[in-house]
Amino acid sequence: MPAVSKGDGMRGLAVFISDIRNCKSKEAEIKRINKELANIRSKFKGDKALDGYSKKKYVCKLLFIFLLGHDIDFGHMEAVNLLSSNKYTEKQIGYLFISVLVNSNSELIRLINNAIKNDLSSRNPTFMCLALHCIANVGSREMAEAFASEIPRILVAGDTMDSVKQSAALCLLRLYKTSPDLVLMGEWTSRVVHLLNDQHMGVVTAAISLITCLSQKNPDEFKTCVSLAVSRLSRIVSSASTDLQDYTYYFVPAPWLSCKLLRLLQCYPPPEDGAVKGRLVECLETILNKAQEPPKSKKVQHSNAKNAILFEAISLIIHYDSEPNLLVRACNQLGQFLQHRETNLRYLALESMCTLASSEFSHEAVKTHIETVINALKTERDVSVRQRAADLLYAMCDRSNAKQIVAEMLSYLETADYSIREEMVLKVAILAEKYAVDYSWYVDTILNLIRIAGDYVSEEVWYRVIQIVINRDDVQGYAAKTVFEALQAPACHENMVKVGGYILGEFGNLIAGDPRSSPLVQFNLLHSKFHLCSVPTRALLLSAYIKFINLFPETKSTIQEVLRSDSQIRNSDVELQQRAVEYLKLSSIASTDVLATVLEEMPPFPERESSILAKLKKKKGPGAVSVSELEEGKREGGELNGGSDRGADTAAMAASNASTPSPQADLLGLRSTAPVGSAAPSAGSLLVDVFSEAGPATPSAAVNDDGFLRFVCKNNGVLFENQLLQIGIKSEYRQNLGRMYLFYGNKTSVQFASFTTTVSCPGDLQSHILYMQEHFVEPLVEGGAQVQQVLNIECLTDFCDAPLLNIKFRYGGALQNLTLKLPVTINKFFQPTEMASHDFFQRWKQLSQPQQEAQKIFKANHSMDTEVLKAKLLGLGTALLDNVDPNPENYVCAGVIQTKNQQVGCLLRLEPNAQAQVLSHTHTHTHTHTHTNLYSCL
């Protein structure tokens, strides 16, 4: 077998690497690198032509320097030169350099593509593979344009070598992912599918990834792959452990290929053809049987490979969800793994069982493992395993075991890792509500939650308990009694004070008969906590006090005294002061009747989906990473959601029955316009909403004109939002290139199916800007989840229309179709230019030919505030030049629009006056209309 000596072939490289390794300090390393860079630069610039070997060596050194984290700004040309060498080692270094340092320099791309083209047609399999690997690694739009039609040909040609086929299949996959519009399978489809029959297992292994991806997008065209995959799988599964020779891994025949085949089948429903289905079920049974056989090797590699197949088979069984027998067997198998000594297996079994729990066929079987799972929650060392155990307990919970599971989770909470406490709290709160038979148990559970993990009890949780207590009069007395008792504790969590204050304010009368909890006792108890609380809680307590005045007239004077005290009525916090003043006044001047009407008991809340459930989904959603970014954008967009003003929550309490509640009177955020879209999946829950019928009427062609205009001067924010979907944007531009991140947030609790987005350029825009879709959005967007998409944009020449983004998805069966203007405007490619007054007017005069000049007078729609206007002009991307125009009222800007083909200098002068504003601008090129469009936003 080959043994490679250190850096053989390139001594200079090995010496250089050694030198770097011997550097004692970062400074010494930088010094050595700079020396080397100078040396290489002089060699590349020298008069003597370098031979291939030297070129390869220097390019390789540059690559090494780059990989150490230093910028490399030369050597690209030399690397490209290496591509046309006919020596493998030189070519390889050239391709490697290109693959690692992808550069969008258009000159080079053409040369690189040329070299690739030559290698692809060279009939030399080694060179062909190098070229294909380069395409697969870079995967740029330009490469797709150049090679997308050539590669399928190579893939299916009869005389193509196996190794080339493998590379061609995956290369095509990469191009399909970056530029699906350019990869047209049509005529090749059937031949590609038949690669599943290829004699060479490596070809099948590679091709199946391509087929799986294509099947997901075009299931019908590729559905013949199902029977081929089943028969291939069947041959592997039934083969003896030595049959497949090279493809046997630790006595397991072709484990990776088996997994890929099983995964491909998960793109389709169970086979309709009885024979195919029978054969597949047989395979699945064999796989389950093999798991019971004694291992052929003690090595962990053997069991891992075997179990990789087993878990994939179980995934398929769960996916089909139609074979009770297999589902139960799968469950039993996983049950054995729950107690396995390998942590990996316990983890995977818990994870896999979670999905089994949701199948009606295996739910009961999963439940039999409850004790083991509870034990795992208590004893596992790895927090991620405990997390899976908690997930599984949550998934297997139903009415029969809810009390046990909730109790276990509560006791686990006392010692749970901080990282998972909040999620645990949400889960307990949801289960307690969902399976509450008597609501006193529910109230106890939530109060326990606050006691045990008060810091992790979010607003949603305590809002919810109040909502439920208000809606169910059979539990109100119990709730009042329980919170009263809980508040007796010398130190209780602030969330407990909130709940206590609210509930006693509403229902304190229900326990006032007992002298131990007489009105004054209640009040004194609440007020004893007052000084330790934060402002929002104090505000809530003040509202509770005014409610007390209504409930118990005998407390009036005591409470008025409290309200009148300087610490309330002169409180430095505006909210507290206002409440104190208003409540005091209200209690002194309003008649008992008026007081009773204003402060009447809260009406029941409209029933809708638990906000806790929505929160949990959001927490678990796949978009977690970018949520904060989107929220940041949201803030910039100035679209604050109502209800985030905590202080305002309690205002509602006093104003609950006022005839026209202000938007802020939306207590607990629960009475806002109910989201039409929030369908509730959990039918068992009492308070879960009932809006699930049909989604809203399918909107279409909703063009976001005002949303669009807001983005002329800024790059981040919320582009669009309706009841179902929120689309956030982050974008950045440099010269003629731009990158736009789109965040699609599913605001509902139901998944969006067939979610697709397409960007199109209306009219001749295509020839002005270029788009490259970086990655697709997954076709399923889970409820509460957020997905991200990246668009690369290149400005070729100036343009005026905006590209369109079309979004289609299914929501509850109805197809939603939405078209938005993407905020890509010509000013995004502005680069500010600073210039002095003299230069400005000199150029201004030079550019005074009619076609170079444009002038427009328009009325200002908004106030002409200097700072606002300045900010907008800067947002436009130009440089705002001070002290240039002799008239200080005027604004003068300069910038260069960077397009691929040319650079267009723009000078802009804005002459506002009180009635109208005059705008004149001049530039080297005629595209007046574009500018007119832009400036209309001012």
Add this chain to the structure above:
Amino acid sequence: QRFKGLGITIRFILIQNRAGKTRLAKWYMQFDDDEKQKLIEEVHAVVTVRDAKHTNFVEFRNFKIIYRRYAGLYFCICVDVTDNNLAYLEGIHNFVEVLNEYFHNVCELDLVFNFYKVYTVVDEMFLAGEIRETSQTKVLKQLLMLQSLE
């Protein structure tokens, strides 16, 4: 219908030593340089705190890292959360066995001095974020052939 995610399966492959020095970084998704650096540091932080009793899987952002430690080196593969953990775990081992054979008892220094060859090994076994070839015999035969070329 539940579908497995469509997209690049492997997001990146990293080989790092315990000190956090990167010995190989292969990216199958577009990241800018700052993002790459951040990912490298995060992976190192996440993986090195775990011990032998922990699983070989860690949730990581919206993905998961499947990793295995060999002496002082961590081999990490970042994949989709729905991907098959054990298949990638053994994918790593298969790759390590090939490196071991190719470099004759591979050690960290081999990866440093022959970094450009390591890329070739990776491309033979993983391409476009997918598993390309799993047979050690076939891969080594191909590498031997390439080795003999000038």
